[in-house]
Amino acid sequence: MTRYRTEDGRLRRLEAALSEGTITTTDEAGDPMRLTGSGLQLGFEVLWLADHLGIKDACLLQPDDLPDDLLREVGLWSRAEVREEHGGAAKAVQELCRAITGEPV
Secondary structure: OHHHHHHHHHHHHHHHHHHOOEEEEEOOOOOEEEEEOOOHHHHHHHHHHHHHOOOOOHHHOOHHHOOHHHHHHHHHHHOOOOOHHHOHHHHHHHHHHHHHHOOOO
């Protein structure tokens, strides 16, 4: 039993180290995933697309306006568990993504 506790402790520390600085979310199937970074790159891509399409407010983009790969990332961020320690940028990106997907902000 002692060996199990030792291994369990090691796994917990390893998992904590690997997930440090990441944001938990789920994919389209509901499986857990982790996002890295603040999402600013995605936010800028969405803003660029809105500008390219002549839409003044990126929150008015519709899911059909986005290419599949960008829509997938927007979906991941809209379902993310963004907390205060992730920073204001991550929260702003999540709010933008939720506006696009129609999820409550």
